[in-house]
Amino acid sequence: MLVVNNLDTFYGKTQALWNVSLRVDEKEIISLVGANEAGKTTLLKSICGLIRPASGNVEFLGKRVDGLTPDCIVERGISLVPEGGKPFTEMTVRENLEMGAYPYKIWKERQARLEQVYHFFPYLKARERQLAKTLSGGERQMLAMGRSYMARPKLCMFDEPSYGLAPLMVKELFGSLVTMNEQGITILLVEQNIRHALEIADRAYLLENGRVILEGAPERFLQNGYVKKAYLGI
Amino acid sequence: MESARVIYRKPFSLGILFIGLIVLSTLPLYVQPYLVILLSFVLMYVIITLSWAIFSGPTRYISLASAAFFGIGVYISAILGELWPLPLVIAAGGLISFILALFIGLITLRLRGMYFIIFTFGVSELIRHSILWWEAKFTGTVGRWVIVVDHTTVYFVLLIIFIITLFAAYLIKRSKFGLALRSIGEQEEAAAHIGIGVTSLKTITFAISAFFMGATGAIMATRWTYIDPAIAFSPLFSFMPVLMAIFGGVGQLYGPIFGAAIFALLEEVLITKFPYYYMLLFGIILIAAILFLPNGLVGLVDKIRKRRQ
Numbered sequence: 122m123l124v125v126n127n128l129d130t131f132y133g134k135t136q137a138l139w140n141v142s143l144r145v146d147e148k149e150i151i152s153l154v155g156a157n158e159a160g161k162t163t164l165l166k167s168i169c170g171l172i173r174p175a176s177g178n179v180e181f182l183g184k185r186v187d188g189l190t191p192d193c194i195v196e197r198g199i200s201l202v203p204e205g206g207k208p209f210t211e212m213t214v215r216e217n218l219e220m221g222a223y224p225y226k227i228w229k230e231r232q233a234r235l236e237q238v239y240h241f242f243p244y245l246k247a248r249e250r251q252l253a254k255t256l257s258g259g260e261r262q263m264l265a266m267g268r269s270y271m272a273r274p275k276l277c278m279f280d281e282p283s284y285g286l287a288p289l290m291v292k293e294l295f296g297s298l299v300t301m302n303e304q305g306i307t308i309l310l311v312e313q314n315i316r317h318a319l320e321i322a323d324r325a326y327l328l329e330n331g332r333v334i335l336e337g338a339p340e341r342f343l344q345n346g347y348v349k350k351a352y353l354g355i
Numbered sequence: 356m357e358s359a360r361v362i363y364r365k366p367f368s369l370g371i372l373f374i375g376l377i378v379l380s381t382l383p384l385y386v387q388p389y390l391v392i393l394l395s396f397v398l399m400y401v402i403i404t405l406s407w408a409i410f411s412g413p414t415r416y417i418s419l420a421s422a423a424f425f426g427i428g429v430y431i432s433a434i435l436g437e438l439w440p441l442p443l444v445i446a447a448g449g450l451i452s453f454i455l456a457l458f459i460g461l462i463t464l465r466l467r468g469m470y471f472i473i474f475t476f477g478v479s480e481l482i483r484h485s486i487l488w489w490e491a492k493f494t495g496t497v498g499r500w501v502i503v504v505d506h507t508t509v510y511f512v513l514l515i516i517f518i519i520t521l522f523a524a525y526l527i528k529r530s531k532f533g534l535a536l537r538s539i540g541e542q543e544e545a546a547a548h549i550g551i552g553v554t555s556l557k558t559i560t561f562a563i564s565a566f567f568m569g570a571t572g573a574i575m576a577t578r579w580t581y582i583d584p585a586i587a588f589s590p591l592f593s594f595m596p597v598l599m600a601i602f603g604g605v606g607q608l609y610g611p612i613f614g615a616a617i618f619a620l621l622e623e624v625l626i627t628k629f630p631y632y633y634m635l636l637f638g639i640i641l642i643a644a645i646l647f648l649p650n651g652l653v654g655l656v657d658k659i660r661k662r663r664q
Binding site: 169170171190191192195196200201203207208209210211212216219220221223224228268269272 | 531534535537538541542544545546547548549550551552553
């Protein structure tokens with residue numbers, strides 16, 4: 122579904138991604154793990170058009186999407202839940218969600234989509250008219266997930282959804298993630314919380330210093346001596 | 356939930372708006388000419404401020420290019436005034452400003468914050484000096500005469516432009532584009548990756564707001580009979596709308612309208628009563644307003660409303 126080939130991305134003169142290749146198949150949950158500054162966020166931003174890669178290409182559903190503007194990429198069906206959710210804090214919860222359905226073709230269906238989001242997260246319905254800045258970290262994450270869902274994505278990318286959240290909340294969020302996946306949405310998950318990320322993943326990639334150094338089934342990660350030592354602390 | 360703040364409310368009822376417009380449109384029948392001229396002056400500032408707020412209000416991109424668009428309108432009026440009928444001249448003033456704003460928008464709207472503010476100011480100064488240079492080099496004059504239109508006509512034209520501006524502002528605010536503009540003001544990157552074409556939306560809105568400024572410039576030119584770049588592109592036309600909008604508050608449409616109206620009237624009163632100290636008094640009032648009304652008149656109204664509940 123999503124194929125990333127030999128991607129190199131720079132910030133000015135600093136190279137952040139080195140020859141990164143990645144494949145996400147339909148209805149999969151793919152986890153992309155790695156430490157801080159490994160290039161995980163950069164990779165997501167390169168895929169969704171916020172940063173232009175210097176070389177390499179990104180294909181989505183058989184068509185190249187690198188070089189397109191972010192709004193075109195969203196219309197193709199890729200959406201991103203950014204780190205911390207980044208809701209529009211001065212808008213109400215409902216307005217935030219409606220903004221998710223901004224792309225032209227989806228705008229008309231926003232009412233139906235809204236009902237679905239409220240079905241997923243009844244919590245958001247209760248706070249429909251509240252300003253997003255009154256929400257807690259976990260609620261913001263939910264709101265951002267809902268906002269992405271509004272855009273009718275085929276592939277949804279999550280940037281560290283567990284960051285800064287209480288363990289109970291993390292569990293709930295990962296639960297919603299799996300529910301989303303069961304609805305037929307493919308998921309690319311970026312996480313530092315390796316244990317959780319591997320638990321729900323079909324396959325995983327390990328990114329270090331801008332390079333993919335390991336890929337495969339979660340079991341392979343759990344058995345790998347280096348991963349155990351460096352990331353799992355066992 | 357007690358902390359739940361409901362922010363859906365009617366900004367001002369349609370009835371009051373309607374009565375206000377009827378009073379305004381019949382005013383020249385029963386007041387002195389002086390008042391009509393004064394109200395034209397007020398309307399001019401109201402339109403510029405309101406159209407400034409269409410773009411800069413939700414996006415928080417503070418533009419100091421209003422004088423450029425207003426001035427272009429003034430010059431179009433001076434050039435075409437004798438050749439074309441008035442409505443065409445006004446439309447041309449708006450249209451040329453619209454096109455100019457598209458170009459400026461494409462260049463500058465990639466800048467943010469302080470850089471955007473300074474760039475827009477630079478652009479309007481650049482246009483002023485370019486015209487000055489052109490006039491001195493090729494036409495051999497500094498100023499131009501403008502065909503005179505009687506003050507009642509000026510007043511009605513301004514009133515019509517005001518109504519159209521208000522209507523446009525209302526439509527944009529209520530549509531999904533209004534929400535999108537607000538989301539750009541809050542989190543431009545988040546706005547981009549939920550599928551908003553940020554650059555094109557900003558550019559077009561910027562141009563729409565410039566249209567009304569240009570049209571206003573085209574009609575106001577006829578009030579002055581003589582214009583030159585210093586009059587047409589006076590930096591005051593860039594700064595005043597910002598101050599007026601801040602004074603009024605930009606959250607609601609009535610903010611910039613009343614902010615501009617009160618400021619313009621205040622200026623007139625101060626000029627006539629204290630010709631020597633008026634700028635001094637004006638400055639003091641402005642500082643007081645910013646200190647005590649950080650959210651402008653809109654904020655004050657909100658506060659009173661909350662206290663009543």
